[in-house]
Structure formats: structure tokens, C-alpha cells
Amino acid sequence: MQLLMSMLPGSLRARLSAEQEVTLTDWRMAAEPAEPPTGDAARSQRAWDSVLADKVRSSLLATATQVEQARLFAAGTVESGAWLHALPSASLGTLLDPPTLRVAVALRVGAEVCQPHRCRCGSLADSLGHHALTCRLSAGRHPRHTALNDVIKRALQTVGLPSLLEPTGIDRGDGKRPDGLTLFPFTEGKSLVWDATCVNTYAASHLPATAAAAGAAARDAEERKMRKYSGLADRFQIQPVAIETSGVYGPATSRFISLLGGRLVSVTGDARESSWLRQRLALAVVRGNAASVLHSPFSSGPLKQATGETHLTDPAERHQLHVDPEWATTPDNTASRLEWILDDQVGVVTIDGEQPDNKTVFLVPMNGGIWTLCVSLSESQRRTLREEGFHHPMCTNYLSPELLSRGELRNDWIHRMQNLSISCALVSLILLVASALVGLFGVLQKQNSAVLITGFMYLMAAIFSTFSFSIIHFKRKTKRDCGVLDSQITHEFYNSRTFQPGWSLQIGWTGVTICLTASLSWILLARFMRYTPGSSLLSY
Structure with missing residues (x-):
């Protein structure tokens, strides 16, 4: 500054000094009662701006409602804005589509995202979209949870710790399992067991705490997770991963992400790996939030465009x-x-x-x-x-990445019915192939027991096929939410649907009849072969 002043003409030096005094006076009035930075800090623009920013933040908090206070506290944390620093690249999976970006920005600044309406769960949803973030019928809850676990698993894989999601054989006594388990020790000679959750910053039960301190809801969720898996602590390193819908981490989660990010840096040699990990976690939360809001019934506005078409x-x-x-x-x-x-x-x-x-x-x-x-x-x-x-x-493919990214997933009831139906169909196919081989062996080798077993295998194939087709035929009688794109229509219209089986199901029932007929024929053949004359006839 002194060098600059020495280079200027006297008239300009006097004018610059006067303007500097005016600016300093304006700053003192805006920052009162704070004093201007001195020494080396006076050369830092951040030192001058942070004082004014803190004063504006304090004034906003003083006049804010509980919801606004919770939002402001959350927005002040580093991790809540990590998605803003992500390079928007489609090839890297970090590009947000326009509707998702609009919802993410609206939730961060407290803008309206929908019109007030009654949710399908029976609760009243406000215009800020906070109810949709954790509604039990929300379309984004499960995809958000799955995405968080996927990011953690891939990060552990990168640092040389392969892991399993929802590992079998590990439960707390009630059949419920953690989200993931590393196959090799993580710290202290123990394998890592983690369980992720995303809690709503603005839920009525969390709002008093989150309006007082950022991350309070995530901290409480971590404590619940630790109590939940306390019985496994002697064998595994228990790690709760609690992130709020606003993007704030709980204390234990923050330490874990920092530790995991440090290992990523040491393995790859790239100092940006830690921030990239936080960005992917933030993007998973943002996408899940957007799916929940965009696919809630009767959403409208600039974001208020109905998605239920x-x-x-x-x-x-x-x-x-x-x-x-x-x-x-x-x-x-x-x-x-x-x-x-x-x-x-x-x-x-x-x-x-x-x-x-x-x-x-x-x-x-x-x-x-x-x-x-x-x-x-x-x-x-x-x-x-x-x-x-x-x-x-x-045409809609249930397994397409686009459908999964929008959170349009079938509910658990439909998944169980489909999995059970497919399992029965696969068992039937296996029985049909095996029965053909066993029957051929029995006829060629004149083995009465093999022929009899073939008849019973055809009978079992018919029974399992009957289970499979019965599930398909009767599962719609309850008029339940089918889970695929049904979030776009309210339950009042469900009774307007009727379902009829197609030609493929009719062919299936025909196959069941053929299996029963074949079973009876093989059993009669087995009884026929028990007699010597019949057996001798087969030898010619």
C-alpha cells in the first residue's frame, strides 16, 4: 500500500486517503462495536468480511423462527454445502438435473417448493417440503439410504477394505442387521460395522434441538445407533453414520468421514479425495431429498409442477x-x-x-x-x-438407472411378492429339467424308483407353479399401492383400477395342467413297471 501511495501524484494520494477514511468509517458503522483488523489481518479480505457476515447472521438468527434457525445453523456447516463444490459432470455422476438442483437450492435457502396439501400418509405437508423428506411413503427415503451405503462401501473398497452390505449372521437378536461389514479389520483389530441413517433436520421431534445447534438430530441418531448395536461392540467396531437431510454430520460421523477421507488420500496420493468423498455423500442426500419432494402427491409451483401425470x-x-x-x-x-x-x-x-x-x-x-x-x-x-x-x-423398465435415480421404486410388499413368485417359478423350471433327466434314466435303465420319482417331481413342479401364478393372479385383490409411479396418484383413484391376466398367465396355467397330467402318467408307468410282464415289455 505504501509503495502504491508513493507512485501516485499528490492530488490522487490525497483523494485516495479521503476515500479510504470514508470507507473505514462506513465499515465501523456497519460492524459496530467490532474494531477493524490490524497488522497482517488487515491485508486479508476475509478478516474484513467475516465480521460483517457474523453480524448479519446474528441478526437473522435473532428474528428467525425455529425452522429458519435450524436451517441457518445447518447452512453454516462445511459439509452441508459440499454438493455446491462438486464439479457438475455427467460422466462422474455429479451432475444434478434441473428439478433436483431447484429443490436443493430451495431447501437450502428456505424457499417454497410446493403448495400446502394433505399427504397420502394423512399428515399436513407445508409449502417448504419438509414433511416429504422423511414421510414413510416418501419416494426418496430408500434410494437415499442405499446411495449413502454405496458411497461408503466404494470408499472402503478403494482403501483396500472389501465389505458386505446387510451381512448375514450378524444381528442384535431380533433379526435386524447393520447396513455393512468390512471383511478385514478397520481399527483396533476389529472389522467395521456401520449403519447409516438420514434424519430430518426439520422434523417436529428434532426441531427444538436443531434450532439450538447444528447436527443435534444427527448426534441423537448416532447415540440411538450405538445403543442399538451395543451387543456387537465386543466383536466389531461399531460406526453409526448419521447425516441430516440438511447435510449436517453427527460428531461420530464427522470423525469417521475424516478418517476414511485421510486413508483415501494416503492410498491415492490425491489431497482432494477427502473433499470428493464429502461431495458424493452430500449429492446422495440432495438427490434423495429432491426425489421425496418431487414425487410427493400434489406438489406444484415453479417447482409446483405436478409430477403425477x-x-x-x-x-x-x-x-x-x-x-x-x-x-x-x-x-x-x-x-x-x-x-x-x-x-x-x-x-x-x-x-x-x-x-x-x-x-x-x-x-x-x-x-x-x-x-x-x-x-x-x-x-x-x-x-x-x-x-x-x-x-x-x-415403456418402463423397473431396473433402469433412470427409474432408480428418480426414486420410483416399488414398495416392499410388491418386492416380496415378486421375489416369492420368481423363486417359485425358478424351482419349477429346475424340477422340470431334473425330472426329464431322471425320467429318461429310469426308462432306459428300467429303474422303477427313478420313474416314480419323476412323477413326483412333475407334481412338485405343478405345485410350485401354482404358487407362482396364484401370487400374480390374486395380489391385486387388496387394491393396495403398487409402488411403481403410484406416488403420482392419490389412493382415492385406486379403486378405478381393475386387473386381468394376460395370455402369458393363461399359458402358464396350461403348463400346470400338463405337469399334473405328466405326473399322473409317470406314476401309472411306475406301477406298471412293478409287474414282471410290464418290465419285460420294456426290454424289447
């Missing part, structure tokens, strides 16, 4: 619609108008009498198999449907 049904079934009234009123007194298009094949439900582009639900006939589901319309009808405002893909 289509209603898809489940595999191996055909969807038909029978909705009689032209106008209907839901339990919360929301008026809905129904119109039929495409020769009465597609129903268009307009909620509150608004324009279809604002709040519209399409009830569309579907058909599909185990993994895919497609609109059951001709190509010309599909084009007409798109012109009417139906923008969802005409």
Missing part, C-alpha cells in the same frame, strides 16, 4: 378402467373431473378444475411382464396421447 400398473397384468362419475370429490373436498379420450380407453382426471397441464392424472391401459410395462395403445393413439400432455415414456 401418469398411472402405471404392474407386470403380467392388463389394466382396464371403470370410473363412472364425471365429477368426484375426495375426502379432503378436492373436486376432480373425469374425461374419456381415445374411444374411452384413457381417462383424464383434472383436479380442482384446473387446466390439464397443471394438475392432471392420466389413467392409461397397460400391459407388461416381470421387468417391463408398456402402454397398451397403438402407435397413432400414443401420438394422440402425447399431444394431450402425456409425457411419460411409453
Whole structure:
């Protein structure tokens, strides 16, 4: 500064000195009662700005509500804003799509993301979207939890610690297992057992604590996790991973992430690995939050655009619609108008009498198999449907990365039914292949026991096939939420769906009949072979 002043003409030096005094006076008035930085600190812009920033923060906290205080405390932590420092790259998986980015920014600055409405769980949801973050029917809860565990597992893999997710044989006595286990020791000669959770900063039960200190909800969650797995502490290194929906870590989680990040740096030699780990964790939370908000029923606005534009049904079934009234009123007194298009094949439900582009639900006939589901319309009808405002893909693959990233997953009940049905079908196929081999051996070698076993194997194949097809046939009788894109439609419209089995299911029942007939034939052949004349006939 002295060198600069010596280079300037006298008139400019006097003018610069005057402006400097005015600026310093303005700063003193804005920062009162703080004093200006001196010495080396006076050369740091941060030293001058931090005083003003702290004063603004204090004034905001003094006039803020509990929710705003919790948000401000959370936003002041380093980890809550880690996703803002991530390089937006699609190839690296760090690029946020526009809707997700808008929700993330809105939650951070406290802007509205939806209109107040009643959630499907029965609770009232405010315009800030906080209820959707941890609602039990939220679309983003499970994907967020899965993504957090995946980030931790990959980080451990990088530092040479392969791990298992939901390891078997490790439970606390009630059958519930931790999220992950390292196969090799992590610290103190013990393998690491971790259990992740993401708690809502703005939940009513956490708000008094989070409005007083950042990370209070995560800290309480860590303590609950430690008590939960206290019985495993003598064999494993128990590590709770608690992150709030605002991105704040609990104390134990912060130490663990710092330790894991340090190991990543030592293994890769890149000092940025620790910050990259925090960025991926933050992105997992942000994406889960956005999925929860965007796929909550009746969300609207700049983010308030209804996402519930289509209603898809489940595999191996055909969807038909029978909705009689032209106008209907839901339990919360929301008026809905129904119109039929495409020769009465597609129903268009307009909620509150608004324009279809604002709040519209399409009830569309579907058909599909185990993994895919497609609109059951001709190509010309599909084009007409798109012109009417139906923008969802005409075919949906349940295992596609795009569907998983949006959090549109089937609920646990549907997963259990599908897994059970597929298991029974696989057992049936194994029995059919084995019975053919055993039957061929029995006939060629004239082994009566092998022929009899073949008959019973065909019978068991028929029984397991019956279980599989019965699950597919009857699982819709309860009119339960099918879990695939059903978050876009309220339960009042569930009864408008009927399901009919397709041709594949009819072929399956025909196969069961053939298996029963084959079983009876093999058993009769076995009885026939018990007699010597019959056995001798087979030898010719």
C-alpha cells in the first residue's frame, strides 16, 4: 500500500486517503462495536468480511423462527454445502438435473417448493417440503439410504477394505442387521460395522434441538445407533453414520468421514479425495431429498409442477378402467373431473378444475411382464396421447438407472411378492429339467424308483407353479399401492383400477395342467413297471 501511495501524484494520494477514511468509517458503522483488523489481518479480505457476515447472521438468527434457525445453523456447516463444490459432470455422476438442483437450492435457502396439501400418509405437508423428506411413503427415503451405503462401501473398497452390505449372521437378536461389514479389520483389530441413517433436520421431534445447534438430530441418531448395536461392540467396531437431510454430520460421523477421507488420500496420493468423498455423500442426500419432494402427491409451483401425470400398473397384468362419475370429490373436498379420450380407453382426471397441464392424472391401459410395462395403445393413439400432455415414456423398465435415480421404486410388499413368485417359478423350471433327466434314466435303465420319482417331481413342479401364478393372479385383490409411479396418484383413484391376466398367465396355467397330467402318467408307468410282464415289455 505504501509503495502504491508513493507512485501516485499528490492530488490522487490525497483523494485516495479521503476515500479510504470514508470507507473505514462506513465499515465501523456497519460492524459496530467490532474494531477493524490490524497488522497482517488487515491485508486479508476475509478478516474484513467475516465480521460483517457474523453480524448479519446474528441478526437473522435473532428474528428467525425455529425452522429458519435450524436451517441457518445447518447452512453454516462445511459439509452441508459440499454438493455446491462438486464439479457438475455427467460422466462422474455429479451432475444434478434441473428439478433436483431447484429443490436443493430451495431447501437450502428456505424457499417454497410446493403448495400446502394433505399427504397420502394423512399428515399436513407445508409449502417448504419438509414433511416429504422423511414421510414413510416418501419416494426418496430408500434410494437415499442405499446411495449413502454405496458411497461408503466404494470408499472402503478403494482403501483396500472389501465389505458386505446387510451381512448375514450378524444381528442384535431380533433379526435386524447393520447396513455393512468390512471383511478385514478397520481399527483396533476389529472389522467395521456401520449403519447409516438420514434424519430430518426439520422434523417436529428434532426441531427444538436443531434450532439450538447444528447436527443435534444427527448426534441423537448416532447415540440411538450405538445403543442399538451395543451387543456387537465386543466383536466389531461399531460406526453409526448419521447425516441430516440438511447435510449436517453427527460428531461420530464427522470423525469417521475424516478418517476414511485421510486413508483415501494416503492410498491415492490425491489431497482432494477427502473433499470428493464429502461431495458424493452430500449429492446422495440432495438427490434423495429432491426425489421425496418431487414425487410427493400434489406438489406444484415453479417447482409446483405436478409430477403425477401418469398411472402405471404392474407386470403380467392388463389394466382396464371403470370410473363412472364425471365429477368426484375426495375426502379432503378436492373436486376432480373425469374425461374419456381415445374411444374411452384413457381417462383424464383434472383436479380442482384446473387446466390439464397443471394438475392432471392420466389413467392409461397397460400391459407388461416381470421387468417391463408398456402402454397398451397403438402407435397413432400414443401420438394422440402425447399431444394431450402425456409425457411419460411409453415403456418402463423397473431396473433402469433412470427409474432408480428418480426414486420410483416399488414398495416392499410388491418386492416380496415378486421375489416369492420368481423363486417359485425358478424351482419349477429346475424340477422340470431334473425330472426329464431322471425320467429318461429310469426308462432306459428300467429303474422303477427313478420313474416314480419323476412323477413326483412333475407334481412338485405343478405345485410350485401354482404358487407362482396364484401370487400374480390374486395380489391385486387388496387394491393396495403398487409402488411403481403410484406416488403420482392419490389412493382415492385406486379403486378405478381393475386387473386381468394376460395370455402369458393363461399359458402358464396350461403348463400346470400338463405337469399334473405328466405326473399322473409317470406314476401309472411306475406301477406298471412293478409287474414282471410290464418290465419285460420294456426290454424289447
